Amino acid sequence: MLTNLEHLGLAVKDLEAATALYTKLLGQEPYKREHVASEAVDTVFFQVGGSKIELLAGTSPESAITRYLDKKPEGIHHVAFEVDDIRAEMARLRAEGFILLNEEPKQGADNKLVCFVHPKSANGVLVELCQSIQ
Numbered sequence: 683m684l685t686n687l688e689h690l691g692l693a694v695k696d697l698e699a700a701t702a703l704y705t706k707l708l709g710q711e712p713y714k715r716e717h718v719a720s721e722a723v724d725t726v727f728f729q730v731g732g733s734k735i736e737l738l739a740g741t742s743p744e745s746a747i748t749r750y751l752d753k754k755p756e757g758i759h760h761v762a763f764e765v766d767d768i769r770a771e772m773a774r775l776r777a778e779g780f781i782l783l784n785e786e787p788k789q790g791a792d793n794k795l796v797c798f799v800h801p802k803s804a805n806g807v808l809v810e811l812c813q814s815i816q
């Protein structure tokens with residue numbers, strides 16, 4: 683089962699400008715900045731109640747974020763849900779006919795194992811599963 687709405691991922695062109703804007707909007711500073719080499723992204727995280735806002739900027743032309751922003755405007759890029767057992771949820775979703783974008787869980791930001799579900803199989807929304815690494 684997918685439990686908490688873990689984060690909303692927002693694709694941004696200028697990470698510093700977006701961080702300043704969200705700091706004003708949310709009335710608080712981000713709690714974390716992290717480069718995720720495997721995804722070629724720089725991230726900035728804000729805690730909002732039990733959930734988070736993840737600002738994402740691509741760091742290479744091949745980054746999913748750079749490719750996305752080549753075609754689309756800045757905005758919500760993905761919706762991430764928390765799971766207790768990512769391998770079990772991947773198997774369940776696969777059996778339900780969802781297309782997973784990685785065969786094995788991979789290292790995400792903020793101490794998480796993650797897996798992405800193709801937007802074509804999820805009503806046009808890129809979905810991320812996140813399991814906390816203890």
Ligand SMILES: C[C@@H](C(=O)O)C(=O)SCCNC(=O)CCNC(=O)[C@H](O)C(C)(C)COP(=O)(O)OP(=O)(O)OC[C@H]1O[C@@H](n2cnc3c(N)ncnc32)[C@H](O)[C@@H]1OP(=O)(O)O
Pocket residue numbers: 691718721723725736738746747749750753759760762783789790791792794796798800801802806807808810
């Ligand atoms: C750090 C980590 C974390 O939180 O821990 C993160 O979040 S990293 C976040 C960044 N990493 C990721 O997103 C990894 C997973 N994403 C991917 O593998 C890719 O971005 C795909 C979603 C498969 C799309 O890549 P692809 O090369 O196929 O791009 P494409 O431009 O040809 O897109 C194929 C179709 O999918 C649509 N499409 C692409 N990205 C989309 C998105 N974010 N939401 C909704 N639709 C999307 C395009 O409009 C296009 O539709 P049409 O065919 O109708 O034109």
Ligand SMILES: [Co+2]
Pocket residue numbers: 689691736760762810
């Ligand atoms: Co994310």
